[in-house]
Amino acid sequence: MTELLSVANIKKSFAVAGTRKRVRAVNDVSFTIAPGETLGLVGESGSGKSTVGRCIMGLTEIDEGQIVIDGDLSTGRKDGGRQARAKSQIVFQEPGESLNPRLSIFRCIEEPLLPVNRDRQLRAARVRAIAEEVGLSDELLRASPGDLSAGLLQRVAIARAMVTNPKLLVLDEPTSALDPSARAEIISLLNRLQAEHKTAYLFISHDLNTIRFISDRVAVMYLGQIVEQGDAANLFSTPRHPYTSGLLSAVLLPNPQFVQPAPIRLEGEIPSPIDLPQGCFLASRCPLADDGCRQKPVAMEMPERRHEVRCIHHQKVADMYLNEANSDVYAEFQNVSEQILSVGLPERASARQTV
Amino acid sequence: MKNTGVSIPTVNRRAAATGFLETLFDVFRVRPSFAVGYAIVFLSIAVAILAPWLAPYDPIQTNGSMALRPPSAEHWFGTDAVGMDIFSRTLYAPRVDITIALFGTTISALIGSLLGAWVGYFSNTRSLNSKIGFVVMRIADVMQSFPVFVFAIALVASLGQSMSSVVAAIAFVNTPIYLRLMRSQVVVIRERLFVQAAIVAGISELKIIIRHILPNAMGPIMAQFSVNIAWSILLTAGLSFIGAGVRPPTPELGSMIAGGFQNIVTGQWWPSVIPGSVLAVIVSGFTLVGASIETLTNKDKMKKLSLDIAMHKRGER
Numbered sequence: 001m002t003e004l005l006s007v008a009n010i011k012k013s014f015a016v017a018g019t020r021k022r023v024r025a026v027n028d029v030s031f032t033i034a035p036g037e038t039l040g041l042v043g044e045s046g047s048g049k050s051t052v053g054r055c056i057m058g059l060t061e062i063d064e065g066q067i068v069i070d071g072d073l074s075t076g077r078k079d080g081g082r083q084a085r086a087k088s089q090i091v092f093q094e095p096g097e098s099l100n101p102r103l104s105i106f107r108c109i110e111e112p113l114l115p116v117n118r119d120r121q122l123r124a125a126r127v128r129a130i131a132e133e134v135g136l137s138d139e140l141l142r143a144s145p146g147d148l149s150a151g152l153l154q155r156v157a158i159a160r161a162m163v164t165n166p167k168l169l170v171l172d173e174p175t176s177a178l179d180p181s182a183r184a185e186i187i188s189l190l191n192r193l194q195a196e197h198k199t200a201y202l203f204i205s206h207d208l209n210t211i212r213f214i215s216d217r218v219a220v221m222y223l224g225q226i227v228e229q230g231d232a233a234n235l236f237s238t239p240r241h242p243y244t245s246g247l248l249s250a251v252l253l254p255n256p257q258f259v260q261p262a263p264i265r266l267e268g269e270i271p272s273p274i275d276l277p278q279g280c281f282l283a284s285r286c287p288l289a290d291d292g293c294r295q296k297p298v299a300m301e302m303p304e305r306r307h308e309v310r311c312i313h314h315q316k317v318a319d320m321y322l323n324e325a326n327s328d329v330y331a332e333f334q335n336v337s338e339q340i341l342s343v344g345l346p347e348r349a350s351a352r353q354t355v
Numbered sequence: 356m357k358n359t360g361v362s363i364p365t366v367n368r369r370a371a372a373t374g375f376l377e378t379l380f381d382v383f384r385v386r387p388s389f390a391v392g393y394a395i396v397f398l399s400i401a402v403a404i405l406a407p408w409l410a411p412y413d414p415i416q417t418n419g420s421m422a423l424r425p426p427s428a429e430h431w432f433g434t435d436a437v438g439m440d441i442f443s444r445t446l447y448a449p450r451v452d453i454t455i456a457l458f459g460t461t462i463s464a465l466i467g468s469l470l471g472a473w474v475g476y477f478s479n480t481r482s483l484n485s486k487i488g489f490v491v492m493r494i495a496d497v498m499q500s501f502p503v504f505v506f507a508i509a510l511v512a513s514l515g516q517s518m519s520s521v522v523a524a525i526a527f528v529n530t531p532i533y534l535r536l537m538r539s540q541v542v543v544i545r546e547r548l549f550v551q552a553a554i555v556a557g558i559s560e561l562k563i564i565i566r567h568i569l570p571n572a573m574g575p576i577m578a579q580f581s582v583n584i585a586w587s588i589l590l591t592a593g594l595s596f597i598g599a600g601v602r603p604p605t606p607e608l609g610s611m612i613a614g615g616f617q618n619i620v621t622g623q624w625w626p627s628v629i630p631g632s633v634l635a636v637i638v639s640g641f642t643l644v645g646a647s648i649e650t651l652t653n654k655d656k657m658k659k660l661s662l663d664i665a666m667h668k669r670g671e672r
Contacts, residue, residue: 057555090555098548102570112556160552 004200005033005056005088005168010065012051021274025051027224028065035167036198040215040232042205042247046270048224049204053170056202057090070167086116089161093173095153099145099160106141109160116164126163133196134159134189151182155189162193170202175210187214208247212236217306220244223273223281226300230307238321240303240314242266242286245321264288264317280311288313385663386650392643399637403449410443414606426625433625435615441626445633447606452637455518455601456587459525464580466526467533472564472572474534475541492538495531503528507590511599521600525587536579540572547571574652581648585641592634608634 008030013022025048033039043049054060056067058074067074070087089112092098099108106127113123131141134155145153154174161169171190175183187210194201205211211218212232219229220243228241239245246266266285277283279294286293292312302308303315311317383390402409412430418438426433432441474488498506507524514520544550545568553563594600595609603610608630615626650656 059551059554086557090552092548092552094548098552100549100553100567100571103566111553111558114562115557115559157552 002034003032004035004037004070005202006068007031007052007056008066008068010052010055010062010067012048012055012060012062016274023273024276025224025273026055026062027276029221029224029226030065031219031226031229033168033200033202035200036194037217038194038201038203038215040203040205040211040218041221042208042211042218043221044206044247044270046273047221048273049206049221050172051224052221053090053172053202053204056168056170057088059090086164087166088168088170089164089166090170090172091154091157091161091174093176095150095157095177096145098157099153101145103144104141105136105143105145105148105156108145108156109141109163112160112164127159130159130163133193134162149182150178151185154178154182154186158186158189158193162197162199165197166199168200168202170204172204173206174203176205176207183210190214208236220247223270223276225281225310226308227282227310228308230309234304234307238318240307240309240318241311242288242313242317243282245317246285264320282311288316381664381667382647382660385667386647386660388643389647392640392647395636395640396644399449399640400453402446403453406443406446406450410440410446412440412443414444414447415439415604425623432629433623435611435626436618441611441629444606444611445608445630448608448611448630448633449637451518451601451605451607452588452591452609452634455521455525455591456584459522459591460529460580460583460587462522462526463529464533464576464583467530468537468569468572468576470530471534471537472541472568475538476545476560476564476568478538478542491534495534498528499531503590504593507594508597508599511594516599516602518601521591521594524594525590528590529583529587532579532583533576536575537572540575541568544568544571578645578649578652581645582642583645585638585645588634588641589638608637 010026010029011024012026013024015022027048029048029052031039041049041052051060055062056069056074072087074088099105103111106124109127109131110123113126117123117126127141128138131138136152136155136159140148140152145156148156154177158174174190175186178186190201191214193199201214203211203214215232217230218232218235219226220235220241221227222243228235228239228244235244236248239248242264243266245264249265264287266282267287268285271277271281271284277294279296280286280289280298283289283293298310298312300308300310301314303318406414416439418434421430421434421438422436424430424434424438430440430442432445435441435444470491473484474491477484477488479485501509507528510524510527511520514523541564550563550567553567558566591600592607592609592612595607596613598610598613601607601610603614611630612627612634615623615630618624619627650660
């Protein structure tokens with residue numbers, strides 16, 4: 001087995017206080033990540049993408065299914081899961097919140113080493129090495145988290161996560177709380193670290209531009225299910241799920257002269273995860289929905305190599321994008337968004353073309 | 356893009372140290388009551404320590420021929436029914452009251468907050484620890500449902516009348532307060548991301564509590580602690596007043612008030628009123644210090660304070 005992370009049919013629901021109902025946050029999610037690969041996990045708020053990340057880290061215990069990290073089963077917080085989690089680390093969305101305000105930056109970064117390495121000198125050397133790698137000066141190591149900007153704090157959080165040399169890094173919306181220039185820096189830093197250490201990333205975000213830029217493969221989540229999964233370029237140019245299409249048409253194009261091709265517009269709000277529909281979860285919002293969609297759950301299909309989709313009308317959606325005019329606009333859109341995101345980061349832009 | 360050359364303004368540590376007195380002075384100017392509080396507390400502690408050198412008479416030396424003398428040059432605060440010098444006794448008395456209150460409150464704060472941290476950290480986790488925590492909280496409910504004073508009297512009565520049993524009683528009645536306060540803090544802090552990050556890093560539960568949770572939960576505990584000392588002094592004096600605390604010949608404010616109060620009817624007010632006033636002053640001093648510490652741990656009050664200082668400084672110019 002070559003996969004670094006394999007997530008198989010995990011389910012997680014939370015009790016709703018005062019009732020017997022349960023919020024079904026994650027419904028049967030499966031995916032894999034190869035060593036050194038970046039999987040982008042995208043979805044709107046409440047789609048369960050962060051819960052998936054927390055489950056992988058053992059912060060939330062799964063109800064069903066199985067998570068294997070580099071051959072070790074990740075169970076709950078305790079015992080056996082420790083081995084699996086030693087190989088993975090997480091970076092949270094709010095960098096200020098994820099660092100203890102009463103510890104120095106040095107101590108924050110050092111913390112994951114405490115259970116691993118007993119030698120203080122070795123730990124200090126390792127902290128200095130990783131701090132230099134992410135661009136933190138020695139002076140900053142003595143500061144406390146309250147003194148630093150959000151962008152710097154996120155560097156600290158990344159240094160902290162990378163200090164144990166994990167094979168897998170879960171990035172839970174690491175750039176959402178940052179301004180655009182800090183975002184570009186963090187993304188370039190992540191790209192550089194990945195190139196040097198061959199770390200695999202699970203990049204969780206709702207920002208399609210960022211996801212498009214950083215991911216090798218993309219999984220789209222909706223109401224706790226993965227509705228579409230495939231290579232980033234393929235999935236963004238010819239989405240096969242109406243939801244993916246809807247998300248893409250909601251992205252602001254970086255050039256006002258572009259006419260947004262919107263083959264599918266979604267209506268209404270995300271349904272409550274407490275009372276899930278019987279058939280396709282998207283049926284109430286989807287213009288393509290018919291009785292067949294509403295009656296029974298939709299299974300994952302694989303219409304082309306490395307591209308899975310959970311929709312019985314996936315060919316109809318793909319056809320809309322295969323018409324030439326639209327694909328031109330998307331090619332241009334990709335171009336421009338890469339240009340914008342790659343300001344000051346030429347190395348990744350060229351790397352992308354060789355892939 | 357190796358080093359982005361980012362830096363933060365370095366704080367000049369020496370300047371911060373000399374600025375401390377200046378800041379203190381600024382604070383006292385806009386909050387004079389704090390200055391009064393600190394003055395009273397320092398004075399009463401100093402007097403308590405230096406009592407053997409300051410007191411003109413032995414505080415437990417009776418003198419039948421000098422009983423119930425009014426304040427005079429010889430006996431500044433007069434003498435009580437058995438001829439003991441009230442001034443000397445008043446100098447010695449805070450020793451007992453402050454010591455008992457300090458020990459009792461410290462013990463309860465330590466036990467209460469450690470237990471509260473433990474209970475809070477494991478609450479609602481579906482573990483055995485969570486169930487033990489539930490039982491602990493219900494015991495605290497039972498303890499708090501008794502009127503504090505009655506509870507303390509019962510404790511002293513069952514433990515026997517001594518200084519250590521008064522300390523134990525004060526520690527016992529205060530512990531649930533800290534337990535509750537700490538638990539409510541920890542339940543919130545436990546969910547914060549840096550604790551989650553520590554769990555991911557594989558840090559042990561005990562270490563997470565000590566390293567991450569306690570330091571971030573100490574603010575309200577400190578505020579409660581400082582207010583609580585004043586209240587404990589009052590409780591100590593109260594217990595002694597009704598005869599459940601320190602035994603009479605020992606100089607103690609509550610028992611002094613009790614010993615003198617039947618003489619008020621016949622016009623000899625000094626054996627009661629003087630220790631009573633001293634008690635009131637000491638308690639209000641500790642309360643004011645408590646208020647200042649509460650300000651220090653409360654973000655909004657700190658903001659108001661620094662605003663007032665800025666306003667004051669502008670008014671000067």
